[in-house]
Amino acid sequence: MKTKNIETDIQKRFEKETPHHPRSEELYRAIANLDRKYGNDLFEFKSGGDGDNGEHLMYLLDIYYGQQEEWKANHSPSKKKKSKSRSK
DSSP states (O other), X not given: XXXXXXXXXXXXXXXXXXXXXXXXXXXXXXXXXHHHHHSTTSSOOOOSSTTOHHHHHHHHHHHHHHHHHHHHHHSOHHHHHHHHHHXX
16 A cells, blocks of 8 residues: 555654554553453564564554555545545
């Protein structure tokens, strides 16, 4: 999926202190808790600093959720109606 308005460079996102998408934080916490409880803490997720695997996962999820929102915004029914009415 192409991204036009989403920073996909994780290092740049970190340097700019780009806030995480709320759904990224929610899913990260859920996965980390499940891993600790049922997965013997195999992934040993950590967050809060440069290079932490949890932070990296959240930045990947931020990109994913941003792409989903961008796609929905560009393919919504109201967007299609506007483009059809302009072509007449």
